[in-house]
Amino acid sequence: MDIESIKRDFELKGYTLLELRTELVKKMAAIHPDKNGGAFIDPDTEEQYYKYNGAIEFIDKQTASGTSLITVNDAKELIETFTKQIAQTTSSRDTDLIFAQRVDRSMGVIRKKFRLPKITTATITAVLSAMWIFPNQVKDHPILGQLINVESLMFTYIWFYALMGTVILWYGLYSFEQKQERFLRNTNTAFYQNKVFKSFIANEVRNDTEESVPIIFTKEHLMIYLMDSYRGRGRRRTNLIRLLRFPKMDTDIAESIADTVISKAEQKNLIKKVDSNSLEDNYIFVKSLGNSTKNSNAL
Known part of the structure; x- marks a missing residue:
């Protein structure tokens, strides 16, 4: 490994060792595992990361063996570059977390809005179904027996349409909630x-x-x-x-x-x-x- 091969292999544009090192640090920070939850995106990225690291170590050895030293200002610039990359990654994670919380809150509002019609239709259907399944209980009741004829064809129609309406409403609301959640996450x-x-x-x-x-x-x-x-x-x-x-x-x-x-x-x-x-x-x-x-x- 030599400086010319490093410049060629990593497509660097700098002239001095410091400039080459700075470019390598930026490239290394761009594929840092912290950008992907602490893990590399794929094996090729991991291999490239360690190649950058090896090239940086080689340049550091060349710098240490020579008379030139990295100045305080140059070191500060390198630290700021790397810190900025990590800060952007942290900011992106925070933004994703806030977004996920807002999606959950938005879906909670939507589900709460449809809770009353879902409960109401389910309750009415459950009551009518109980009357239809246990007609004798209704006929023997002193008040309901006078008001409702559960054996009539009209009552059967009412129960059937109430049941179908409840099923359609529940399915429609469920489909909408799933579509809304997919949309928000997309x-x-x-x-x-x-x-x-x-x-x-x-x-x-x-x-x-x-x-x-x-x-x-x-x-x-x-x-x-x-x-x-x-x-x-x-x-x-x-x-x-x-x-x-x-x-x-x-x-x-x-x-x-x-x-x-x-x-x-x-x-x-x-x-x-x-x-x-x-x-x-x-x-x-x-x-x-x-x-x-x-x-x-x-x-």
Whole structure:
């Protein structure tokens, strides 16, 4: 192993040993097992990680055998680079945890909303079924025997339709809850968030009247865009069957998506924070708007 082979094998661009070491540290930090819950993504990644480590050790030996030493400022820069990578990993884990908590809270609200109709229909059906199965108990009752004829065909129809209605309602609500939960968890995927970012850019460009004026937006703008997209889809769907066909977006989930998208866009240098006169953070698209929509920048 020599310096030239290290530069060639790892595609390094630095000239000095310090520059080469810094590049290797960055590459090593990018595939650190902490980014994947403490484990390497695959065996190839693990092998590459230790190759980087071996190259760094070789450079350190070359540095120690020479007269040049790493200055305090250079060492500080290396530490800050590595620390920043780990901090981003920790931040990503915290964001995922918050998102999971918000998904659970959102699903709890939805289940609570449908709890009363589910209990009511199940209770009515259970009572009618008991009457239909034990007709003598009803006939012998001094009040119910005078009001209800459980042996009539009409009562059988009522019981049957109540039973079918309960089954359909329970199945519909269960299917909706499963669809809603899958949708909410899918919103935390890179694929969905990339679609959100690109469509948001396209929407902002379309609504902008002067292309020469930089487009400034806030997290609230992105949240409103997300929520309006789903309100628009369900605005005319008033009955329960149509209402349950489409997932819903609440404020908590919209905020989680907006936080994640903005964080990733900042890391990719697609947007940057600008000064503002409000309590909210303002952001601006870094690249030209025309190119950003044509080239489909990805998170």
